[in-house]
Amino acid sequence: MKYFELLSNTSIVLFLLISGLCIWYLIDSEYIILFVLIELAFIKRFNHWFNLFKSQKLFILFPVILFFLSCSKNEDPFLDDNDNNDIIELVYPNSDLNNYSSINKTTSWYRTNKSFDQLLSVSNGNFRAFELKSDGNIDPFVEGTWDRNKVDCCYYWHDLGQYLYTDLNGDGNKDLWSYYWKSPWPTNANGLHLYIDNFENYESYNLQIGLTQVRKNVISDFDNDNKPEITLFSSGYDGNPFPGDSLAIFNVENKKYKYLSDDIGYFHGGATGDINKDGFEDIVAYSGGSAVIPVHPVYYENKGSENFILKNDIFLNFNDSDNYYTVELFDIDNDGLLDLFLGSTGKLLIIKNENGTFNRLNGINIQSDITLEVMDIDFFDFDNDNIKEIIVMNNFSSYQGYSLNVYKFSFESNSHITSDYFEETKFEGNNAWIKWIHIFDFDKDGDLDIVGDGLFGDIVNSNIHWNNEGGKFKKRITN
Numbered sequence: 014m015k016y017f018e019l020l021s022n023t024s025i026v027l028f029l030l031i032s033g034l035c036i037w038y039l040i041d042s043e044y045i046i047l048f049v050l051i052e053l054a055f056i057k058r059f060n061h062w063f064n065l066f067k068s069q070k071l072f073i074l075f076p077v078i079l080f081f082l083s084c085s086k087n088e089d090p091f092l093d094d095n096d097n098n099d100i101i102e103l104v105y106p107n108s109d110l111n112n113y114s115s116i117n118k119t120t121s122w123y124r125t126n127k128s129f130d131q132l133l134s135v136s137n138g139n140f141r142a143f144e145l146k147s148d149g150n151i152d153p154f155v156e157g158t159w160d161r162n163k164v165d166c167c168y169y170w171h172d173l174g175q176y177l178y179t180d181l182n183g184d185g186n187k188d189l190w191s192y193y194w195k196s197p198w199p200t201n202a203n204g205l206h207l208y209i210d211n212f213e214n215y216e217s218y219n220l221q222i223g224l225t226q227v228r229k230n231v232i233s234d235f236d237n238d239n240k241p242e243i244t245l246f247s248s249g250y251d252g253n254p255f256p257g258d259s260l261a262i263f264n265v266e267n268k269k270y271k272y273l274s275d276d277i278g279y280f281h282g283g284a285t286g287d288i289n290k291d292g293f294e295d296i297v298a299y300s301g302g303s304a305v306i307p308v309h310p311v312y313y314e315n316k317g318s319e320n321f322i323l324k325n326d327i328f329l330n331f332n333d334s335d336n337y338y339t340v341e342l343f344d345i346d347n348d349g350l351l352d353l354f355l356g357s358t359g360k361l362l363i364i365k366n367e368n369g370t371f372n373r374l375n376g377i378n379i380q381s382d383i384t385l386e387v388m389d390i391d392f393f394d395f396d397n398d399n400i401k402e403i404i405v406m407n408n409f410s411s412y413q414g415y416s417l418n419v420y421k422f423s424f425e426s427n428s429h430i431t432s433d434y435f436e437e438t439k440f441e442g443n444n445a446w447i448k449w450i451h452i453f454d455f456d457k458d459g460d461l462d463i464v465g466d467g468l469f470g471d472i473v474n475s476n477i478h479w480n481n482e483g484g485k486f487k488k489r490i491t492n
Contacts, residue, residue, distance in 0.1 A: 104484035105395075105461045107454050112394065113401075116344050116351060119294055120286040121231035121244060126391065128179035128232055129451040132466055132476065135171045135191050143169040143193055143205055143220070151205070151220060168196035169205045174448040174467020175227055178212070181241055181265045186211040190243055190263070192227040201225065201250035208268065219268050225249045225258050233262070233285040235294050235315055240266060246283040246298055254304035255279050260296065260313070275323040276311045279303045281338035283311075286351045288327070288342070289369040293317055299337045299355060308336045310371075330373040337362070339387045345401060346424060354403075356380075356387025361405060365424055379403070379420050379427045384410050389449050393461075395419070395434050402430065404463065406450045412470070414441035417450070417463075417479070435463075435479060437488040444470025447477065456480060 110127060117123055135141065142154035145167040154168065175192040182188060189212040195202040206223035209215045224247035232241045242262050249258030259274040260283070278300025288295045293315035300309050310328045313321040339356030346352065350366035361380035364371045380387070385407040392401040403420045417438040419431045431438055448467025455462040455478045463479040463486055479486035 103460045105393075105481055106459055107461060109394070109461060110452065113392075114344060114347065114349075116287065116349055117392075119234070120342050120351065121233050121284050121294075122286075122341050122343060122390075122392070124232040124234070124241065125177070126451055126453075128177060129464075129466075130453050131178070132451075132464065133176060133178040133189070135176050135189070136173060140189075140191065140207060140209075140218075141171050143207075145169075164196055169193040170196055170198075172204075172227065173469060173473070175230060177230060177232065177243065179232075181232075181243075182210060183240065184211070186213065188212055188265075190230065192223075192230065192245075194226060199226070199251035201252070201256075206245075206263065206270070208263070208265070221270065223270060224261055226251055228281045229283060231283075231285060233294055233296075235262070235285075235319070236317070237292070244283070244285050244296065246280040248279045248281050248301070249277075255302065255306070257300065257303060257306050260298060271319060273313055273321055275313075276300075276325070278306055278309070278311055280311075282340035282356075284340050284342040286342040288312070288351055288366065289314065290350070296321065297340060297342060297353065299340050301338050301357075302336050308333055310335075310337075327370045328373070329370055332373075335373060339390060341390045343390075343392050343401070345392070345403070345422060347400065354390050356390060356405070358386040359383035361387050361390070361403075361420075363422065363424075377424065377427070379422060380405065380407075380418065385416055385418070386411075388415075388447065391450055391452060393452055395430075396421075404450065404452075406447055406465075408446040409439065409441060412444055412446045414439065414445055415447045416440075434484070435486045438479075440472070442471035445472045446470065447472075462486070 113123055140153055143151050144154045144163070145151050170193060172192050172194050177190045178187055180187055181190065189207070189209040191207045193205040193207065195204055203222045203225055204227065206221050208219040224245055226248045227245050228248050229246040231244050233244045234240065235242055242264055245261040245263065247258035247261070249256050257277040257279045259272045259277060260280065261273070262271045264271070278298065279302065280298045281301055283296065283298030285294045285296050287293060288297070295315045296313040298311045300306055300311060302308060310325065310331060312324050312327050314324045315321055337355040337357045337360070341354040342351040343354060344351050345363065352366050353364040353371045355362040355364070359381055360378055362376040362378050364373065364376040387405055388408055389406040391404040393404060394401050400423070403422055405418045405420065407416045407418065408414070409416045417431070417435065418429065419434060421428045421430050446469050447465040451464045451466055452461055453464060454460060455464045460481045462481050465477040468475060468477060474492055476491045478489055480489045
């Protein structure tokens with residue numbers, strides 16, 4: 014029997030089709046042609062066996078065989094390949110935010126970052142600004158009532174990115190804390206601190222005159238009661254002679270502010286965490302350039318019961334050339350002690366915690382590009398080696414753009430690894446810079462994204478985040 018005669022037999026064609034499907038699902042599609050040729054040769058050689066098979070109506074066995082063999086591979090024989098593509102293992106799932114050591118979970122960096130699961134545009138809401146009225150009251154600014162004659166006397170404007178939007182009092186509802194500077198900026202006048210319990214359904218709000226220029230607000234827990242306090246770092250008047258300001262702690266429960274004024278400084282940055290391992294979270298800050306205050310680091314040791322003692326002697330070999338504006342505490346080498354991170358123009362200095370002290374001479378600078386100035390520092394384990402990498406948001410060329418950089422670091426070596434995980438991390442534009450970055454699931458797809466907050470200049474009306482797409486972070490912009 015010739016091969017073309019075999020193919021003219023409907024039963025043989027049906028036999029080849031069904032058996033070919035078995036091979037398709039059980040082995041691989043590329044072997045089907047070879048298999049069919051072998052079957053044709055087999056049928057030609059043993060034609061009488063095939064006629065017997067045909068006469069007994071045994072073709073029904075092939076679908077049954079196909080079904081059971083496919084099930085044995087835990088596959089659905091009728092599942093489309095595109096359906097398989099929908100089952101994707103998440104890279105950097107939300108649960109990764111729990112994979113931080115116990116000492117790092119006590120830092121203000123961790124507490125504050127963990128509090129974010131969405132952004133809030135305070136400047137686009139009912140509390141974008143306040144107005145000092147002629148009767149002495151300070152009321153929310155009413156849209157459409159702006160008066161040029163009141164610019165120098167009466168307005169307080171929300172400072173972009175200076176807010177916390179999370180459940181601060183433990184009642185299950187998100188609260189708002191926000192800072193407002195006195196117009197016109199800069200002005201040597203006190204700003205406003207706003208607190209709203211249950212922001213979505215508030216009935217009243219708490220507004221107090223406070224620090225002059227809050228640069229950073231973080232979440233702390235100074236008395237270990239699992240009830241957060243808010244720590245505020247203020248530079249004071251941002252004009253000559255840069256006289257500085259106090260630090261402040263807001264007690265959410267009693268709505269009172271405690272001011273730490275033993276060391277007045279031009280504080281752009283600071284952080285909290287248990288530096289000396291005594292079980293209480295301490296405060297570090299850095300006083301930057303001022304005409305009347307020498308640059309210097311500041312340390313308040315927490316003795317418990319709201320008692321803080323100024324002890325700047327933990328900082329060794331710092332001098333007038335050490336001018337830093339960005340500060341974080343984080344145990345980067347997993348030795349159980351919080352290390353010190355200091356950022357400025359052309360500097361990201363990391364100093365190891367040596368039994369509760371920080372020696373400037375042992376600091377390692379991992380970012381020396383003088384076109385970059387550190388704005389924010391974050392930590393995440395991209396390569397799953399249990400050592401966190403360092404994420405840095407910089408302004409570029411004196412606030413004419415931004416640059417997000419990632420570093421692999423140990424006290425023995427470090428490297429720049431941004432391109433391993435991120436695409437499009439630099440931008441140039443007029444006064445276009447990003448104040449903060451947060452790590453949370455921005456698009457609610459179950460994995461962690463990198464999210465910008467506090468956007469200025471050309472990008473002020475945008476939302477910018479780096480979307481996690483299978484472990485690669487791609488920049489996305491929405492308006």
